[in-house]
Amino acid sequence: MTVPEMTPALHPNLHPKWAGSRCTFGIVGLGVMGGSFAARLRQLGYTVYGMDLDADTLQYAQDHGIIDEGSQDPAMLLPQCDVVIFCLYPTKIEPWLRDHQHHLNPGTLVLEISGVKTGITGPLQDLMRPDCELLSIHPMCGRESQGIRYSDPKIFDGANFLIIPTDRNTHESVRFVQGLARELGCGTISELDPESHDRMIGFLSQLTHVIAVSLMNTHENSHLVQYTGDSFRDLTRIARINENMWPELFLLNREILLDETDQFLAAVQQFRDMLANGDRQGMKEAMIESTKRREKFG
Amino acid sequence: MTVPEMTPALHPNLHPKWAGSRCTFGIVGLGVMGGSFAARLRQLGYTVYGMDLDADTLQYAQDHGIIDEGSQDPAMLLPQCDVVIFCLYPTKIEPWLRDHQHHLNPGTLVLEISGVKTGITGPLQDLMRPDCELLSIHPMCGRESQGIRYSDPKIFDGANFLIIPTDRNTHESVRFVQGLARELGCGTISELDPESHDRMIGFLSQLTHVIAVSLMNTHENSHLVQYTGDSFRDLTRIARINENMWPELFLLNREILLDETDQFLAAVQQFRDMLANGDRQGMKEAMIESTKRREKFG
Structure with missing residues (x-):
């Protein structure tokens, strides 16, 4: 089903942590997708923190204005984030969450962009701290080459954007992400269950x-x-x-x-x-x- | 093998009938390919006669300046042509040639553009009048839609152009067609045997x-x-x-x-x-x- 067009601006009263330009994003994994998210979000005026294991990647991201600040240590940045977007390989998310989610701000919205959902979304939601929310999304864009050097905020322009909510997600987070997708520049925004x-x-x-x-x-x-x-x-x-x-x-x-x-x-x-x-x-x-x-x- | 770059102008002394701008083309079958050949050849200053079974197609071609003159009756135009290009479905060429080749000018160069060659080129050369020459070519371009309304001289721009000579073809005709392909605007021009x-x-x-x-x-x-x-x-x-x-x-x-x-x-x-x-x-x-x-x- 296609989601009806919504106002491009984020709704100011949904959730204090995610609202308007005060919202701070954390990107975990600065590859093509993570770097592209970061660059586009910064273009939109958001504060963006980048987390990556690779020091060169963080340096490149900072040198090119892709992030406001970066760290190899999630403990340094997670407490300052309102929305965290996982741009890791699917099987890397669970161990990362296990090791670091205690640093999350209560109320944080955690998004993950894996290309498959059935075996990913449920287990991550099982693991997720009860005072945070994990919502699966899938922006249908990318690059054939790997690494932050190939990231490009323009990949979102006109791209299909899928939201894959389960019964453990809130209407508020879905609406927030619909607005976010539109701000990113995506085209058709749809909702699907994980199996579909x-x-x-x-x-x-x-x-x-x-x-x-x-x-x-x-x-x-x-x-x-x-x-x-x-x-x-x-x-x-x-x-x-x-x-x-x-x-x-x-x-x-x-x-x-x-x-x-x-x-x-x-x-x-x-x-x-x-x-x-x-x-x-x-x-x-x-x-x-x-x-x-x-x-x-x- | 790639044919080395040749001079774009047609060689003036190869054959009196095919030389330079005096050369007159006949196109048999005014679909996408025939119409595109005709249109591009006219742009290049050649005289182009069109033959087709369909009166509407001929009318359209004439109304849109794609041909100089057209006829449903090959007897009216074939004697005036120096080079004839068959743009028919492959299996339609043999009966057409059988019925009408007695109208060809002696020395006419006959080209055919079928997408396969092994079962086409040999039988047509067997049938061909001994005072004319049949040479197979394959311009690798086209349109997904059918009919003269989808013809477009620009389809030749940069397209690969294949020449498929046999031992019954002359160096002169191959060189002529190399120059012609370059004039049409094609890119790489190659020679291949029918099986390859x-x-x-x-x-x-x-x-x-x-x-x-x-x-x-x-x-x-x-x-x-x-x-x-x-x-x-x-x-x-x-x-x-x-x-x-x-x-x-x-x-x-x-x-x-x-x-x-x-x-x-x-x-x-x-x-x-x-x-x-x-x-x-x-x-x-x-x-x-x-x-x-x-x-x-x-």
Whole structure:
């Protein structure tokens, strides 16, 4: 479902800690996403603290005005934050929270941006201090390259933004994040439950990456570079992929992704058999169907 | 192999009929490709005659300055042409040539632009009048939509242009077409034998279309439109496809396309099995390989 358009300004009376320009953000993990969040939030006038294990990353973020202040030690900054955004690899969040959440300000809103939710959101909410709230979000944007040097506040412009609330989240936090997403510059803002989110991501994002990687690896092809046109480039653009993050995301969504992959394999096999049997009419009908379906996706 | 850069002007002394601006072109079939050829050639100052079965198409072409003159009757125009470019569906060329080639000027250069060559070029050269020459070319550009209304001279700008000569072609015609391709605005101009061409097309173009159509048809997905990002859009752009032409091209290249499809299916299956087995390291290595390979394709 699409969330109706809301006022771009944050509602001033929702929660004293998150309201208006007084709100202070902490970003945990200054990679592409963390750096982009920080840069855009600072552009919007917020105070942004950055936490990262890597001293060079913190130095770079500070030198380039991406954060107001940074530290390798969360104890130094967490108590000053009203909203904390986790931009870590999904499996790194739980240990981090376990080690450091006692430094959180009471009432802190904790957001996490993992690419899958079913195995992430619930366990983190189980672990979360009862006087804080953890809400899962998924801004559908990024970069194929890794690290803060590739962060860019513009990645939010027009991007789809998903909010994945559970029955342990409050209307206030969802409304706050809707306003925040709009301030960030995102386009369509939607709410999904964790299972629907992971099913959608399994098909639209994970399966497409499996296909691109597999097509690129089908056989040796470097001698074909000079003949390549848009079709092959389009289908393999995402074969340049972060090999540390994606296997983790795939394994976290294994059953769904296996099912989507099997359905795709069956569709290719079916087309292959029509070709083998000289079934011109069958191929034609498949193309009429794919053309009709694709038109909806603009 | 890449053909070395040649002078953009046509060589004036190669053949009296094809030389310089005196050369007159006949385009057979005014669809997207035929219309685009005609429009670009007229922009370049050539005289262009158009032949098509459809009176409305001819009228549109004339009204929009795409051709100098058009006719449904090839007998009216063929005798005035020095170079004839077939822009028909591949299987339509042979009967057309059989019916009308007695109207060709002696010495006419006949070009054909089919997307596959092995089963096309040889039979057409067998059929060709001995005082004319048939040369296969493949400008790698087009439009997803059909008909002269979608023709556009700009499709040639920077496009790869392939020349597929056999031992029955002359150096003069190949050099003429190299100059012509450069005048049209094409980028890299290459020569390939028919088998290498069809193998390359089978992988880079036909397999990618099989994948896009199959992904689009994997299962009902219209409810996902609002969540779609660039990955899915990139992989399915070519799922909007001309359902009349592509099955014909696939069947003309059946053995190669079946082989490429089977290799791709095996690559996806291999990745699927790594995912099923929780083989994180295997998936990681596949992604490192695909990233490395993709970098070469720019």
